[in-house]
Amino acid sequence: xxxxxxxxxxxxxxxxxxxxxxxxxxxxxxxxxxxxxxxxxxxxxxxxxxxxxxxxxxxxxxxxxxxxxxxxxxxxxxxxxxxxxxxxxxxxxxxxxxxxxxxxxxxxxxxxxxxxxxxxxxxxxxxxxxxxxxxxxxxxxxxxxxxxxxxxxxxxxxxxxxxxxxxxxxxxxxxxxxxxxxxxxxxxxxxxxxxxxxxxxxxxxxxxxxxxxxxxxxxxxxxxxxxxxxxxxxxxxxxxxxxxxxxxxxxxxxxxxxxxxxxxxxxxxxxxxxxxxxxxxxxxxxxxxxxxxxxxxxxxxxxxxxxxxxxxxxxxxxxxxxxxxxxxxxxxxxxxxxxxxxxxxxxxxxxxxxxxxxxxxxxxxxxxxxxxxxxxxxxxxxxxxxxxxxxxxxxxxxxxxxxxxxxxxxxxxxxxxxxxxxxxxxxxxxxxxxxxxxxxxxxxxxxxxxxxxxxxxxxxxxxxxxxxxxxxxxxxxxxxxxxxxxxxxxxxxxxxxxxxxxxxxxxxxxxxxxxx
Amino acid sequence: xxxxxxxxxxxxxxxxxxxxxxxxxxxxxxxxxxxxxxxxxxxxxxxxxxxxxxxxxxxxxxxxxxxxxxxxxxxxxxxxxxxxxxxxxxxxxxxxxxxxxxxxxxxxxxxxxxxxxxxxxxxxxxxxxxxxxxxxxxxxxxxxxxxxxxxxxxxxxxxxxxxxxxxxxxxxxxxxxxxxxxxxxxxxxxxxxxxxxxxxxxxxxxxxxxxxxxxxxxxxxxxxxxxxxxxxxxxxxxxxxxxxxxxxxxxxxxxxxxxxxxxxxxxxxxxxxxxxxxxxxxxxxxxxxxxxxxxxxxxxxxxxxxxxxxxxxxxxxxxxxxxxxxxxxxxxxx
Numbered sequence: 016x017x018x019x020x021x022x023x024x025x026x027x028x029x030x031x032x033x034x035x036x037x038x039x040x041x042x043x044x045x046x047x048x049x050x051x052x053x054x055x056x057x058x059x060x061x062x063x064x065x066x067x068x069x070x071x072x073x074x075x076x077x078x079x080x081x082x083x084x085x086x087x088x089x090x091x092x093x094x095x096x097x098x099x100x101x102x103x104x105x106x107x108x109x110x111x112x113x114x115x116x117x118x119x120x121x122x123x124x125x126x127x128x129x130x131x132x133x134x135x136x137x138x139x140x141x142x143x144x145x146x147x148x149x150x151x152x153x154x155x156x157x158x159x160x161x162x163x164x165x166x167x168x169x170x171x172x173x174x175x176x177x178x179x180x181x182x183x184x185x186x187x188x189x190x191x192x193x194x195x196x197x198x199x200x201x202x203x204x205x206x207x208x209x210x211x212x213x214x215x216x217x218x219x220x221x222x223x224x225x226x227x228x229x230x231x232x233x234x235x236x237x238x239x240x241x242x243x244x245x246x247x248x249x250x251x252x253x254x255x256x257x258x259x260x261x262x263x264x265x266x267x268x269x270x271x272x273x274x275x276x277x278x279x280x281x282x283x284x285x286x287x288x289x290x291x292x293x294x295x296x297x298x299x300x301x302x303x304x305x306x307x308x309x310x311x312x313x314x315x316x317x318x319x320x321x322x323x324x325x326x327x328x329x330x331x332x333x334x335x336x337x338x339x340x341x342x343x344x345x346x347x348x349x350x351x352x353x354x355x356x357x358x359x360x361x362x363x364x365x366x367x368x369x370x371x372x373x374x375x376x377x378x379x380x381x382x383x384x385x386x387x388x389x390x391x392x393x394x395x396x397x398x399x400x401x402x403x404x405x406x407x408x409x410x411x412x413x414x415x416x417x418x419x420x421x422x423x424x425x426x427x428x429x430x431x432x433x434x435x436x437x438x439x440x441x442x443x444x445x446x447x448x449x450x451x452x453x454x455x456x457x458x459x460x461x462x463x464x465x466x467x468x469x470x471x472x473x474x475x476x477x478x479x480x481x482x483x484x485x486x487x488x489x490x491x492x493x494x495x496x497x498x499x500x501x502x503x504x505x506x507x508x509x510x511x512x513x514x515x516x517x518x519x520x521x522x523x524x525x526x527x528x529x530x531x
Numbered sequence: 532x533x534x535x536x537x538x539x540x541x542x543x544x545x546x547x548x549x550x551x552x553x554x555x556x557x558x559x560x561x562x563x564x565x566x567x568x569x570x571x572x573x574x575x576x577x578x579x580x581x582x583x584x585x586x587x588x589x590x591x592x593x594x595x596x597x598x599x600x601x602x603x604x605x606x607x608x609x610x611x612x613x614x615x616x617x618x619x620x621x622x623x624x625x626x627x628x629x630x631x632x633x634x635x636x637x638x639x640x641x642x643x644x645x646x647x648x649x650x651x652x653x654x655x656x657x658x659x660x661x662x663x664x665x666x667x668x669x670x671x672x673x674x675x676x677x678x679x680x681x682x683x684x685x686x687x688x689x690x691x692x693x694x695x696x697x698x699x700x701x702x703x704x705x706x707x708x709x710x711x712x713x714x715x716x717x718x719x720x721x722x723x724x725x726x727x728x729x730x731x732x733x734x735x736x737x738x739x740x741x742x743x744x745x746x747x748x749x750x751x752x753x754x755x756x757x758x759x760x761x762x763x764x765x766x767x768x769x770x771x772x773x774x775x776x777x778x779x780x781x782x783x784x785x786x787x788x789x790x791x792x793x794x795x796x797x798x799x800x801x802x803x804x805x806x807x808x809x810x811x812x813x814x815x816x817x818x819x820x821x822x823x824x825x826x827x828x829x830x831x832x833x834x835x836x837x838x839x840x841x842x843x844x845x846x847x848x849x850x851x852x853x854x855x856x857x858x859x860x861x862x863x864x865x
Contacts, residue, residue, distance in 0.1 A: 050701065056824060059615040066571025140585065142571035145578040203615035218705070219624045220816020221697050241701055246811045246820065249680055250695040253688040410563035410829040417567060417579075441573065450567065451575045 046531050047238040049511070051524070052245040052254060054265030056220060059203035062182035063135050066142035068522050071179040072242060073223050076526045078182035078208030081110050081129065082173060084517045087285075089342055089433030091177045095124060095209070105168030105473045112159040117230035118185040119206075119213040126161035129153075131186040133163075135197050143180035146431075168471045170478070174432035177519070182208060211235045211527040220244060225526070235527040236513075255280060255506060261531065262507040264522070267382050268328040274506045286341055287503040288518040289429040290334050291327075293391065293496035298448065298456025299419030303368035310493040312362030314352035316398040317391060323499050326386045330504050336497035337438050337489060341518055343475070344435030344482050350490040351497075359398045372401045376421035378412040384425050387498070391423070417450040423496075426454060433519050439466045439482050443489060457494045532857055539850045543843065550842040551603065551835060555596050558831045564588070565612045565829040586612070599835070608839075609832030613825055618836040621821065626840070627711025628698060629810070629817030633802040634712075635733045636741035640802075641795060644745050645784075648752025648791075652760060653779060664753075667746035679739045679812035686735060696814035699729045736813040740806055744798040751794040755787040762786075789860050796852035800845045 057069035062078055065071065083094035093099075096110040116124040130153045137144050149172065152164040165172060175181060184207055191201035206214040211231045216224040223242040227235055245251045248265060255263040256277050266274050275282035295304050295313065303309045323331045335351055338344040363369055375391060377384045385406075392402040402423070407415065415421055430437035441452030445463055448456050462485050469481035503516055513529040566582040567574065583589050587598065602609055608618035644667070651663040687695035698713055699705065706716035706725045713729035759765065760783055768778050807819030814820075818837055825833035 048702075056820075058613040058828065061615065064569075064615065066569075066574070140578070140581045141569055142574055142578065145570070145575045148577075199615050200610075200617075218816070219621075220628065220820055221814070222701060243697075243701060244814060244816070245696060246814050247683070247696070250683055250687070250812070250814065253683065253695060256688075257691075408561075408563065409827060410565075410568055411561070413567045413572075414563050447575070449576070450570075450573060450579075452573050 048241070049237045049239070049262075049526070049529065049531055050241045050243055050260045051262040052251045052260045052264055053242050054245065054248075054251075056244050057223075059199070060206060060214070061199050061202035062180055062184065062208075063132070063139050063143060063197075064141045064199060064203070065179070071520075071523055073214060073225070074179055074182060074206065074208070075210070075520065075523045076212045076225065076240075077206040077210040077214055077228075078184070079116060079124070079210050080178075080181040080183065081112075081176045082181075084177050084433070084519045087515050087517050089288075089517075089519055091173060091433070094177075095129070095183060099173070101173070101473070105170060105471070106165045108163040108165070108172065109156070110161050110163075112161070113232075114159060116209050116232050117228075118187075118209045119228040119230060120185065120187065121230050122185060122187065124183055124209045125158045126155040127158070128183055128186050129161045130155050132182065132184045135184065135188075136180065139197055139199065146175055146178075146180065168473065170470070170473050170475075171432060171434035171436040174434045177433075178431045179523075184208065212240065233527050236530045237526065240526055255508070258508065260508075261511050262505065262524075264505065266506055268326075268330050268504075271328065271330065271504055271506065277506075279509050280506055281509050283503070283505045283507060283514060283516065284330070285503045285516040286332075286518070287429070287501050287516075287521065288339050288341055289427060289501040289503070289521060290336070290339050291331070291387070291425070291427055291498040291501065292334065292336070293498060294416070294421075294424045294426055294454040295493070295495060296419055296422050296424070296454075296456055297494065298458060300422040300456070301371065301373060303366070303371035303373070304422060306366040306368055307492055308362045308366035309368045309371070311352065312359045312366065312398065313395065313400065314493045314496050315355045315359035315362065316400070317352075317394050317496055317498070318354045319498065320354065322387060322390055326383050326390060327499055327501065330502045331499035332502070334497040334500040336495070337442055337486060338435045338482070339438075339500045342430065342433060342435060342438075344439070344479055346483055346486055349486055352493065356397055363398055363400065369399050370401070372403065373422040374405050375402050376405045376407065376412060376415055376424040378407055378409040380409040380412070381427065387425055391425075413450060416454055419449065419456050424454065429521050430519065435478075435482055436470055439485060440470055443485065443494065455494045457492075459488065459492070462488055532854065535853055535857075536850065539846065539853075543846050546842055546846055547603070547839060548600075550838060551600065552596070554835050554838045555599065555831075558829075558834060559592060559595075563829050565831060568828050568830075569612060599832075603839070608836040611825070611830055611833045613828040613830040613833065618832045621833065622818065622836055622840055623711075625816060625818045625821045628815060629803065629806055629819060631698075631712040631714065632733065632736055632740060632806055632809070632815055632817060633799065635737035636739075636744070636802055636806075637795075637799055639737055639741035640744040640748055640798065643741075644748030645752050645788075645791075647745075648749045649756055649779065649784060651749065652753045652756030652787075653775075655757065663749065667749040670742040670745045671747075673742075675739055675743060675808045676812060678742065679736075679809060682735050682739055683812070693735045694732050695735070698732050698816060699725065700732075703728050736809050736815055739813075740802060740809045743805075744802060747794055747798055748791065751791045752787065755790045756783060759783045759787045789856065792852055792855050792859065796848050796855075800841075800848050803844055804841045 055069055057073060058067050059065050060070050060073055062074050079095045081096040082091040085092040095112055095116055097113045098111045100109045133147060133153055137147055149165050149169050150163055151166045154162040156162055188198035188202060188207050191198045193200050204217050211228055211233045212225040213228045214223060215226040221244060225240040227238055251263050252274060254260045295310055297304050319333055335347060335349050375388055377388045388404050392404060395402050416424060441447055443457060443462050444453060444466055445458035447453040465481050465485040469478045472478060510531050515525050566579055566586060566588055569582050570579045587595060611618050611621055614621060647663040647667055651660045654660050683695045686693045703725055706713055706720055706722050709716045709719055714726055717725035765783055768782060806817060807823060810817045810819040822837040
C-alpha cells in the first residue's frame with residue numbers, strides 16, 4: 016500500500032511540474048513594459064539621504080529638479096525652473112518656476128516645495144547635506160519664484176542642482192514623519208516626487224515597479240518599468256538572451272563582447288567620465304612617495320596599454336588627466352607618463368629609493384581590481400619596487416583611505432555634476448585630505464591658491480586658465496597615476512530605442528524618452 | 532515535558548545575551564565605520580562626524596551595547612543603516628522567503644534522504660547501495676555555486692523548464708501577505724495561478740539547497756536502519772512470515788528514525804543559516820541575500836538582527852527535536 020502511495024505522489028508531482036513548465040511566459044512582445052536587470056538592491060531611496068547610484072536609478076525618473084542635464088551634454092537646461100538669474104557677485108540665485116508641474120498626488124510644485132526640499136536635506140544632515148552647506152538662506156519670493164543666498168560665490172552650484180540630491184520632494188512627506196525623522200523612513204521605500212514616473216510597488220529583494228505619474232507634465236511612452244534585482248551574472252545573461260529582460264546591467268567586461276553578439280542584443284558604447292587611477296600617498300605613506308622623481312618613475316613603470324587592452328578588455332582609453340575628456344577643463348596636451356621601463360629605473364635611481372617596498376590597497380568592490388593590482392605589482396617589480404598587495408573588505412578600504420593607511424591604492428572616480436571642480440578641487444585641495452577627495456594626501460600652496468580662486472569666479476574662460484596652470488604643476492609632480500578613462504558599455508535589447516547616455520548620470524536612464 | 536520547555540526558554544535568554552555580545556563586539560572590532568558608508572564615497576569630515584553623532588557611534592561601546600539590548604527586550608532591533616527601515620520589519624519581509632525555500636529543500640532532503648537511506652540499507656552492498664551512496668555523496672561534494680549554475684544553464688537556459696530567478700514571475704499578481712509563504716498564501720486565497728508559478732520557482736533552488744543535506748540524512752538513516760535490521764525482533768517478525776517491505780516500513784524504519792531526528796533538526800538549522808549562496812544564485816529575496824548586502828554596508832543593526840534570529844531559531848529547533856524524541860520514544864519520557 017505504502018509503495019503505491021509513493022508512486023501516486025511521484026506521479027502527481029510530475030503532472031504538476033508538467034503543467035507548470037508547459038506554460039511559457041512569453042511577454043516579450045509587450046511594448047509598454049521595460050525590464051532592467053540591476054545587480055544589487057538599492058539602499059534608502061530618500062534623495063535627501065542617498066549617496067548611492069543604485070538608488071538614483073529609481074529616484075532620477077521619479078523626481079524633478081530645478082535644472083536638468085541637457086541630453087548627452089554636461090551642461091544644464093531648464094526643468095522645474097524655466098529660467099534663472101545669477102547676481103553679479105555670484106552669491107544670489109533666483110529661480111522662476113514653470114507652472115503646472117505636479118507631484119504624483121496632484122499637488123502643484125511651488126517655491127515652498129523647493130525651499131522645503133533643500134532645508135530638509137540640510138536638516139537631515141547626511142551625505143547630500145555636505146554639498147549644500149554652501150546655502151545660507153532660501154527665500155520664497157512668490158509661489159513661482161525662489162531665491163537662494165549662498166555663503167560665498169560657487170559657480171558649480173547650478174550644476175549641483177541637476178544632480179540627484181537636488182530632487183524636489185513633496186512637502187506632504189511630513190505627514191509620514193515618525194519620531195522626528197522628517198519622513199526618512201517613509202521615503203526610504205517610497206517616492207514622492209513630480210517626475211514622469213512613480214514607484215508603485217517595491218517588492219523587497221525582487222523588483223521595483225515604476226508606473227507613470229498621472230499628473231506628470233511629461234507623458235512617457237513606456238507605461239511600466241521594472242528594475243529587477245539580479246545578483247547572478249549567468250542568470251542575467253540568459254534572461255537577456257531569452258528576451259525576458261531588456262537591459263542587462265552588471266555584465267563584467269570580459270563577457271561583454273560575447274553578450275553583444277547575442278541575437279537581438281546591442282551594446283551601447285559611449286565615452287564616460289569614469290576614470291581609474293591610483294592614489295600615491297604622499298602625505299602619510301612611505302618616505303619614498305614624498306620624492307617627486309620616485310613618483311614620476313612609478314608613473315613611467317605602468318604598462319597602460321596592457322591594462323586597457325587586457326584588464327579593461329579594450330572598453331577604456333588612456334586617461335589624460337586630471338580632468339577627463341568630455342568635460343570642460345580637459346587639456347589634451349597635458350603631460351602624460353608613457354610606459355618606459357628604462358626611464359622609470361633611471362628616475363627611481365635618481366630618487367635614491369631603489370628597492371622601496373609599497374603596500375597596495377584594494378578590495379573586491381570592483382571585479383577587475385584584482386587583475387589591476389596584480390598588473391601594477393608585476394610592473395613595479397620590473398623597476399625594482401616591491402609591492403605588497405593588501406586586499407580588504409570595501410568598508411575597511413574606505414576607512415583606510417580616509418585615515419591614509421596605505422602607500423598605493425586603486426580607485427575610481429566619476430563626477431556628480433558637470434564641473435571640473437569635481438576633479439581639481441576634490442583631488443588636490445589640501446583641505447580635502449582623505450575620503451573627501453585628496454586621496455594622495457597632497458599639499459601644495461600654489462595649487463591650493465589656484466584652484467580655490469577658480470572655484471569662486473564665474474567667468475568660465477578665466478577658471479579654465481587657472482585650472483590649466485594648476486594642472487601643469489600637478490602633472491609634473493605626478494600626484495596620482497592616471498590609468499584609464501572607461502567607456503560606458505551596456506548590453507540591451509535591439510528593441511529598446513531612445514536611450515541617451517549622459518556622462519553625468521552614470522547608470523541612470525532617461526526613461527521618459529525611451530521606447531520599445 | 533514542561534520542565535524541558537521551561538529550561539530551554541531560560542537558556543534562550545542566555546543565548547541571546549551571548550550571541551548579541553559576541554556579534555556586537557566583533558562588529559565593532561573590525562576596521563570600518565558605518566558612518567563612512569552613509570556619508571558616501573567622497574564625504575567630508577564635518578558631515579561624517581555629524582553622522583557618527585546621530586548614530587551614537589561616539590558613545591562608549593558599553594553604552595551602545597546597553598542601548599541596543601534595551602531595544603531588543605522591547606522588540607526594537609534598531610533601524611537598518613542601509614535601508615533606513617526598522618530591522619525587525621526588514622527581517623519580517625525577508626524571513627518568509629528563506630523559510631519557504633528551506634521548507635521545500637528540507638522536504639526534498641527528507642523524502643529522498645529517507646528513501647535512499649532505506650534502500651541502501653536493505654540492499655546493503657549491492658549496486659543499489661553503491662548508486663544511492665554515490666548520488667548522496669555528490670550532494671555534499673558539489674559546491675552550491677557550481678551545481679546551481681549548472682542547473683540554471685541546463686534547466687533554465689537550454690531547456691526552459693524552470694525559471695532561473697526570483698520567487699514568482701514579475702508580472703504575476705502577488706498573493707496577499709498572510710504567512711508570507713507564497714505557496715501557502717496563494718492556496719489560502721485560492722489563487723492557483725500564483726501557486727503553480729511560485730511552486731515552479733521553488734523547484735530548482737530547493738533541490739540545490741536540499742541536495743547538500745541529503746547525504747547526511749542518507750548516512751544516518753542507512754546506519755541506523757542497518758542496526759535495526761540486525762535486531763532480533765526483526766528476525767522474529769521475518770520468521771513469522773511478514774512481508775519484507777511492510778516489515779521495513781512499519782517496524783524497522785520507525786525505530787531507525789529516532790536518531791535521524793537529531794540529524795534532521797540540525798540540518799534544518801543549517802539550511803536556514805546556509806541558504807545564502809543559493810539565494811544569491813537564484814536571486815531569492817531571502818534573509819541571506821539581505822545580510823550579505825548589509826555586511827557590505829557595515830549595517831550593524833541588520834547583521835545583529837539576522838544573527839540573533841538565526842541563533843534563536845537554532846534553540847527553538849533543538850527544543851522541537853527534543854520534544855519529538857519524547858513523542859516518538861516512550862523510553863525518554865520517564
